Amino acid sequence: MSPRSLLIAAAAFGLMALQAPARADVDPEALVEPVADYKLYVLDNLDAFVSHTRDFTRAIKAGDLERAQSLYAPTRVYYERIEPVAELFADLDASIDAREDDYEKGVDDPDFTGFHRLEYGLFKQRTTDGLAPYARRLMSDVDDLESRVQGLTFPPARVVGGAAALMEEVAATKVSGEEDRYSHTDLWDFQGNVDGSQKIFALFKPLIAEEDPAFVERVEDNFAAVEATLAHYRLAADxxxxxxxxxxxxxxxxxxxxxGPVTVLAEDLSTLRGKLGL
Structure with a gap:
């Protein structure tokens, strides 16, 4: 069997265990392929995430400040795309992506690790000195995340709910610029969240397009509005x-x-689970 066929079979088995009934007009079996395809999407992004994190952390350990700074944002994009799944592992999500505000002692807290601890060193202090232990910890955590996700049965409700969660995070905390406060690479994170949300919507859209075409059109229009604004700030349009x-x-x-469009997207996508009976 191909990897996709194996994932479809695994997703079907996982759906058999669901206790909550789907709506009468949504066949639970129709959820199998989009869930399996989403897992393939997550695994592809995880593979790239591991590779980019390896390059990023090597630059830090080598003391190459300029290269480490240049790799920070493009490495994070892959994590931002799959955040709904990564957050299933709260311990790893905290060690990989927590902000200094989450710790009593801020940047001086020994438990503050991950991307944002490295961001502080690279962009605020502008040095790689003392960052090697954090780089090694990040690489270990990312490898651990990939290993855990490989055997994970994706909960359909969590997958579908992730489309709204990604947009809610942008609206609630990222537009303010607090996420990447030292590197100011927030637009990369926005794009990753939008990519991940759009992927989920695209996979499940066929299941609701005929029943609610106005909803589909509204969501697509708002995604286009967000993309148009982001495109205005790209370094190279092509x-x-x-x-x-x-x-x-x-x-x-x-x-x-x-x-505006991010908030509307979050509100509309929050109804997606109900439309699919999840």
Whole structure:
């Protein structure tokens, strides 16, 4: 069997164990393929995440400040895309992606690790000195995450709910610029969240498109509005890999312009589980 066929079979088995009934007009078996395809998406992003994290942490351990700074944002994108699944492992999510505000002693707290601890050193202190232990811990945590996800049966309700959760996070904390407060690479994170949310919506859209075409059109229009705003700040319009300008250069007007469609997206996508009977 192909990897996709194996995942479809595993997803079907997992759905058999669901206790909550789906809506009468949504066949539970119809959820099998999108859940399996989403797991493939997550595994592909995890594979890239591991590879990019390895390069990122090697640059830190080698003392190459400029390279480490340049790899920070593009490495995080893969995590931001799959955050709904990563957050199933609260211990790893905390050690990989917690912010200094989550700790009583802030940046001086010994439990503060992960990307944002490294961000503080690389962009605030502008040095790699003393960061090697944090780099090794990050690499270990990312490897652990990949290992745990391999054998995970994806809960359909969690997968579908992830579309809204990603947009809610952008609206609640990221538009303010507090996520990447030292590197100002927030737009990379926005794009990762949007990518992940769009993927979930695209996979499950066929199950609701005929019943509620107006909903589908509204969600797609708002995704397009967010993408258009992000595109305005790309370093190269024809090269998505080139990334974005510093978030400091995003005007207040465009920050406000992002809030509207992101908030509406979060609200609309929060109804997706109900539409699918989850």
């Amino acid at each position: 090269d998505p890999e080139a990334g974005f300008v510093s978030y400091e250069k995003v005007s207040d007007a465009d920050r406000r312009a992002l809030v």
